[in-house]
Amino acid sequence: MEGLRSWLGERFAERPWWMNVLMVFCAFMTFVYMPWDFFIKPVSADQEAWLGILLRGPAAKLTEPIHWAIYAAGTYGFWRMRPWMWPWAALYAATVTFGMFVWPIVYLGGFGGVVLGVVSAIPLGLVTRALWRSADWFDAKPPELRARYGEWALVTGASAGIGAAFARALAREGISVALVARREARLRELAAELVREHGVDTRVVAADLGAPGGVDAVVAAVSDLDIAMLVNNAGVGYAGKLAKQNPERLREMIELNCTAPVLLTRRLLAQTLAGKIAHDGWSVSLAEEVAARLLSRNAIALYRLDVTA
Numbered sequence: 001m002e003g004l005r006s007w008l009g010e011r012f013a014e015r016p017w018w019m020n021v022l023m024v025f026c027a028f029m030t031f032v033y034m035p036w037d038f039f040i041k042p043v044s045a046d047q048e049a050w051l052g053i054l055l056r057g058p059a060a061k062l063t064e065p066i067h068w069a070i071y072a073a074g075t076y077g078f079w080r081m082r083p084w085m086w087p088w089a090a091l092y093a094a095t096v097t098f099g100m101f102v103w104p105i106v107y108l109g110g111f112g113g114v115v116l117g118v119v120s121a122i123p124l125g126l127v128t129r130a131l132w133r134s135a136d137w138f139d140a141k142p143p144e145l146r147a148r149y150g151e152w153a154l155v156t157g158a159s160a161g162i163g164a165a166f167a168r169a170l171a172r173e174g175i176s177v178a179l180v181a182r183r184e185a186r187l188r189e190l191a192a193e194l195v196r197e198h199g200v201d202t203r204v205v206a207a208d209l210g211a212p213g214g215v216d217a218v219v220a221a222v223s224d225l226d227i228a229m230l231v232n233n234a235g236v237g238y239a240g241k242l243a244k245q246n247p248e249r250l251r252e253m254i255e256l257n258c259t260a261p262v263l264l265t266r267r268l269l270a271q272t273l274a275g276k277i278a279h280d281g282w283s284v285s286l287a288e289e290v291a292a293r294l295l296s297r298n299a300i301a302l303y304r305l306d307v308t309a
């Protein structure tokens with residue numbers, strides 16, 4: 001049950017809330033209302049509105065499959081966020097808006113008809129506008145990370161675990177990676193793999209980020225690179241009672257987990273602002289966007305430091 005809830009949560013996180021509402025509405029129409037309307041409702045009671053024109057009886061029944069197909073396409077299109085949904089969904093919503101405006105005027109008439117037409121058209125007009133402005137949500141392909149941010153990423157704690165996974169995932173996207181950790185042999189092994197498997201450039205930086213001078217050493221080692229993404233991943237966590245922890249180890253933990261990421265971010269950001277780097281974005285720390293694109297969503301615990309240059 002928890003698995004299903006988390007899976008659904010992820011699916012519904014792929015679009016804004018109002019688009020989820022439209023998707024659920026389309027699904028309801030596709031799987032519940034239209035089958036009932038087509039198979040069970042008597043022909044004599046059937047009604048279908050097209051551009052505000054009301055069809056009844058056999059004409060309504062005959063055109064119902066077209067409405068059905070539209071709702072089915074809407075359900076699938078929103079669920080998979082297919083690129084053909086733009087501008088199709090906005091144009092279709094525009095025809096419905098027009099129909100809802102015209103229908104009461106034609107069939108009720110008078111002032112009441114006009115008021116009802118306007119009142120019905122306003123929310124649908126807003127939906128049409130929102131769909132028209134949603135082209136980015138239906139992009140066939142998200143912009144390449146490299147095109148968006150730049151050529152190089154720096155991953156701390158790349159000799160193991162999540163950091164190594166980040167480095168591999170970034171390299172898969174064609175991003176060159178500077179690999180930072182203390183165990184140089186492991187970094188060299190990973191660097192060789194990234195070059196061999198993905199043809200990217202790498203730089204190995206063996207440094208202790210918990211020790212004095214660690215951040216300086218890293219910054220100096222990459223000062224000639226356009227670092228566009230920083231994955232502040234190196235860290236440790238100690239379990240147990242605080243009173244029994246070694247104070248020196250706690251100090252090192254704070255240096256590594258807190259001081260180093262902030263200073264590293266600050267120093268690399270300063271390089272960006274100094275004009276060394278010509279790209280339009282700067283992504284810092286285990287950015288959710290990078291994680292969502294590159295890694296299994298449940299695989300990692302994220303913490304995030306947002307920096308706006």
Ligand SMILES: NC(=O)c1ccc[n+]([C@@H]2O[C@H](COP(=O)([O-])OP(=O)(O)OC[C@H]3O[C@@H](n4cnc5c(N)ncnc54)[C@H](OP(=O)(O)O)[C@@H]3O)[C@@H](O)[C@H]2O)c1
Pocket residue numbers: 156157158159160161162163180181182183184207208209210211233234235236237256301
């Ligand atoms: N795994 C989880 O469930 C989880 C949950 C919450 C948060 N996190 C955080 O996510 C990060 C990665 O976790 P993980 O499970 O992949 O950890 P991991 O397997 O223990 O890897 C930690 C990485 O950090 C590096 N590192 C440790 N101390 C360092 C130092 N003083 N200087 C430079 N590099 C150092 C290690 O390399 P060297 O030993 O070669 O230096 C290693 O590459 C950590 O910050 C962790 O606290 C993890």
